[in-house]
Structure formats: structure tokens, C-alpha cells
Amino acid sequence: MKKEDSNWDQEIESRLRENFVVDLKKPEIDQFERAVIIRKVLDEKKWSIREMAKQWGFSKSTLEDWLLFNKLTQEEYEKLLKKGMTHTEIYRSLREQRTKTKTSMKIVKIDFEIKKMLKVFEKATDSADYTDKTTELVAELKTVLKTYEAMIKNDKNV
Numbered sequence: 001m002k003k004e005d006s007n008w009d010q011e012i013e014s015r016l017r018e019n020f021v022v023d024l025k026k027p028e029i030d031q032f033e034r035a036v037i038i039r040k041v042l043d044e045k046k047w048s049i050r051e052m053a054k055q056w057g058f059s060k061s062t063l064e065d066w067l068l069f070n071k072l073t074q075e076e077y078e079k080l081l082k083k084g085m086t087h088t089e090i091y092r093s094l095r096e097q098r099t100k101t102k103t104s105m106k107i108v109k110i111d112f113e114i115k116k117m118l119k120v121f122e123k124a125t126d127s128a129d130y131t132d133k134t135t136e137l138v139a140e141l142k143t144v145l146k147t148y149e150a151m152i153k154n155d156k157n158v
Contacts, residue, residue, distance in 0.1 A: 024058070024066070032077070035069040068094040085112045 024034050042052055049067070053060040069077075071094060080090050093111055 031066070031069045032072075032074055034066050038063060038066055039070055065091075065095065080109070080112070083109075083112070084116065089115075 023029070024038070038052070041047070042049065045052070047055065049063050050060050052058070053063055068091065072090075077090065081087070089112060096111075
């Protein structure tokens with residue numbers, strides 16, 4: 001009888017998970033929980049993303065986007081939010097890197113910091129308040145950017 005109970009429990013759990021998957025579009029569902037559930041269903045059913053999309057009526061790209069959040073931990077996500085990055089910016093950074101085999105949080109962070117700096121410079125061009133220190137800092141920034149640019153070129157050539 002225990003074997004039957006175990007199968008019954010698994011069947012109930014599977015049905016509950018399937019019913020939950022149908023509700024995955026609800027905005028109140030946490031993106032990390034959504035990603036974990038999708039991955040579990042895919043693994044249990046041995047489905048491809050395309051097969052799951054067909055079975056559940058989601059587009060393949062929607063499922064792929066939802067699965068992006070498996071690449072971050074909740075802690076990494078919270079740190080990015082505390083640094084001022086929006087959910088949309090985090091999502092876009094993950095999506096841009098979807099073709100890479102492993103998401104590097106360092107790259108996501110540096111991309112965000114560069115975007116933030118660009119916004120600061122765009123706002124600063126409206127004012128004419130420059131000092132000798134401004135000139136000094138711009139020169140220092142140029143040096144750092146040239147070094148970083150060389151590192152990026154070097155990584156792409158490897």
C-alpha cells in the first residue's frame with residue numbers, strides 16, 4: 001500500500017505543479033519561483049522548452065525569458081536592485097547574455113554601471129560648471145576606459 005501512496009503523492013504533486021504552471025502569467029508569481037517550477041516540470045516530463053510551450057500554450061521565447069532567472073540567485077538580484085538597477089534592466093542584461101553559456105554577474109554589473117555613468121554625463125552636459133578637477137577626472141576616466149576596452153578586445157580575440 002505504501003508504494004501506491006507514494007505514487008498517489010507524486011501524482012497529486014505533479015497535478016498541483018501543472019495547475020500552477022497554467023497560472024504562470026500571473027504577475028504576483030515571483031520570477032525565481034516561476035523559473036524553478038518551469039525547470040522542474042521540464043526535467044520531470046523530459047520535455048524540451050519547445051514541447052512545453054506547445055503543451056501549455058506559451059511561446060517558446062516566453063519560457064526562455066522566464067528561465068533566465070535561474071541564472072541569478074535571489075541575493076544577486078537583490079544586490080542589483082539595491083544598487084539602483086530596475087527589474088527591467090536586470091531582465092534586459094540577462095536576455096542580452098542569453099546566448100552565452102554562463103551569465104557573468106560581473107559583466108551585468110559593469111554594464112549597469114556604465115549605463116548609469118552615461119546618464120550622469122548626459123545630464124552634466126547641460127551645465128557649464130567645470131573645474132580643473134573635472135578635467136583631471138575626465139583624463140583619469142579615459143585611461144580606465146581605454147584599459148577596459150583593451151581587455152574586452154583581448155577577450156573577444158581569444
